[in-house]
Amino acid sequence: MRIVVTGGAGFLGSRVIRALLAARGRKEGLPAFESILSVDLAPCPVEDPRVSSLVGDVAEPGFAARVVEAGTLGVYHLAAVLSGQSEAEFDVGMRVNLDGTRALLEAARATGEAPRFVFASSVAVFGGEMPEVVPETLAPMPASSYGAAKAMGELLVNDYSRRGFVDGRVCRLPTIVVRPGKPNSAASSFASGIIREPLAGVASNLPVPRETRLWLSSPDAVVGNLVHAMAVEGARIGPWRTLNLPGVCVTAGAMLESLARVGGAAARALVREEPEERVARIVCSWPGDFDVARPLALGFTRDGDFDGVVRQYRDEFVR
Structure with a gap:
């Protein structure tokens, strides 16, 4: 069995x-x-x-x-x-x-x-x-x-x-954030990269506009x-x-603000903002917020806020 x-x-x-x-x-x-x-x-x-x-x-x-x-x-x-x-x-x-x-x-x-x-x-x-x-x-x-x-x-x-x-x-x-390891082939890979890399002292890029809303967990x-x-x-x-499934609605700009609060100004400074049309075309077609009343009533859960998501990664993976 x-x-x-x-x-x-x-x-x-x-x-x-x-x-x-x-x-x-x-x-x-x-x-x-x-x-x-x-x-x-x-x-x-x-x-x-x-x-x-x-x-x-x-x-x-x-x-x-x-x-x-x-x-x-x-x-x-x-x-x-x-x-x-x-x-x-x-x-x-x-x-x-x-x-x-x-x-x-x-x-x-x-x-x-x-x-x-x-x-x-x-x-x-x-x-x-x-x-x-x-x-x-x-x-x-x-x-x-x-x-x-x-x-x-x-x-x-x-x-x-x-x-x-x-x-x-x-x-x-x-979109699952923050994934450890190296970037993968997902168009949304940057969503982890703009947190994971700066916390490791490595430069990263935000390829979509700051106002892009993302549904994250x-x-x-x-x-x-x-x-x-x-x-x-x-x-x-x-x-x-x-x-x-429940998530939290966060703009790309708010993600960078969380990075600054949790990781510090030096980490935030490592993220440049250079548009990538191929990535933006896919990611910006996705919705950024959902009605999840039914899943929550069924016992599914979600994160409290994005700062907590960043802290979860930092505490587990950043040495």
Whole structure:
């Protein structure tokens, strides 16, 4: 009896695995799993006898059937080709983000056991003209190939849930800030970079206007919400399984102000402001604030303010 985590070797996936292990037997509603299978292009860094790794590509023919077998209680599908690479390499993005999702859903369907299926989606499903605060009923209108693949994945999870093939939960993640390590291929990578690099004494760039609103969450808040997504009863979510996970609305300029308050004037001075049209075209199409009354009522949580997000990163990673 196991839980599967695709993308389990990554920053988010490995933290979800650690959180699941800590919550086992303590979190009400969480399936009583015995082991966790990490699926990624590299072995999982979590060293625990209950964790094993399967290295491979979920979009490869036949691989998903090895991932989701009888006795799988739940699946976290976190693996994806990120927004920047998806825009630059259309075929790669669609193969992994859409075909890989369908393959995992089909493997779950084949078990006949309707496992819980947590699909990590994104605010990138939105685009075009939007209200100041996005309601739950706003239809996706993606302005990127990454967003389009995620929107199609959302519909698949909802329909497979309607048919009783899986017990799905679609979690539209805020942009996760601050991610440690090196920049990745996400168009939103700068949102971590303008905090992470200056706190390490390294110069960084803000490529979008200061007034750009961003929907952000700390890693701890996102991981806690993903664990909760597996635990909450599907009947409580209702027939439409898509949730805008809670975040905080922060402008790029306010992020720099938080950096100055938490990291000091010297850190703030390391951030230059040079526009990058490619990044701005994608990021500025995303909404900056959401109505999250329903997720909050279901027990999901969010950060108190962005200063706390910066302090969380500083206290854990800055030496």
